[in-house]
Amino acid sequence: MPPRRPDVGPDQVAEFFSDHSLGIKVGFGALMVISGFVGTANGLIAFQIRRMSVSPAFSYAFIGALAVGATPGFLIGGFAFLVAVFRPHRSPDTLMMLYDLAFLSFIGSLGCFAAAWTVLGVAILLDRNEILPKWFGYATIWQIITEFIAALVFLFEAGPFAWNGAVTFYINTAVYLFWQVCQFYVLFKVVQAFQGHRSPMSTNRGGAPAPIGMERRT
Numbered sequence: 001m002p003p004r005r006p007d008v009g010p011d012q013v014a015e016f017f018s019d020h021s022l023g024i025k026v027g028f029g030a031l032m033v034i035s036g037f038v039g040t041a042n043g044l045i046a047f048q049i050r051r052m053s054v055s056p057a058f059s060y061a062f063i064g065a066l067a068v069g070a071t072p073g074f075l076i077g078g079f080a081f082l083v084a085v086f087r088p089h090r091s092p093d094t095l096m097m098l099y100d101l102a103f104l105s106f107i108g109s110l111g112c113f114a115a116a117w118t119v120l121g122v123a124i125l126l127d128r129n130e131i132l133p134k135w136f137g138y139a140t141i142w143q144i145i146t147e148f149i150a151a152l153v154f155l156f157e158a159g160p161f162a163w164n165g166a167v168t169f170y171i172n173t174a175v176y177l178f179w180q181v182c183q184f185y186v187l188f189k190v191v192q193a194f195q196g197h198r199s200p201m202s203t204n205r206g207g208a209p210a211p212i213g214m215e216r217r218t
Helices: 010-019 021-051 057-086 092-126 134-154 166-201
Strands: none
Touching: 010 021, 010 092, 021 057, 021 092, 021 166, 057 092, 092 134, 092 166, 134 166
8 A cells, every 4th residue: 555556567567566475475464364353343333233223234234234345345355466476477467467456356346335334324323322423423424425436446547536546545545544533432432331331221120131232222
């Protein structure tokens, strides 16, 4: 990161993979291990949705949408780079195809995540339990718009709408990073609040734990 230029030739792509072979192997190999922990964060969000007054289907839809988006949004691009450097004597044209596949999949598939953010944003705005703040719901809706813009990378090889362009990458990345900071903040606050009142508020008259998501559901 940032993404390399899309308007390059096969020889330049082959040189790029040759010069960065070890870094790609080590970096993406480590990333394949680290990425598994993302499921923990997604599960934490799904748990908060489950506590909301909306249908439990929202939490399942959120996890399902992220699972669909992770394949083109991360795995395909990562494996395309790893395949490109695994055998260093592939033809430049083959390496060019893997290069295009990696970046078009990674940047262009952001639209897949629009479904997950829609589910999250709508759940927050409809929730009457006030699990997550409404302003974060609106910030999530704003995030959805940038995901749709990323689909333009399939039409341009240069300029602001290419996969390394000012709009489809830099502006989208800035919005996403802002949203991620907001997400970390609200999740930290809601986890702290949950730990503080879980015991007195999550038991029924018989002393047994109340069902998850039933704190104030009506």
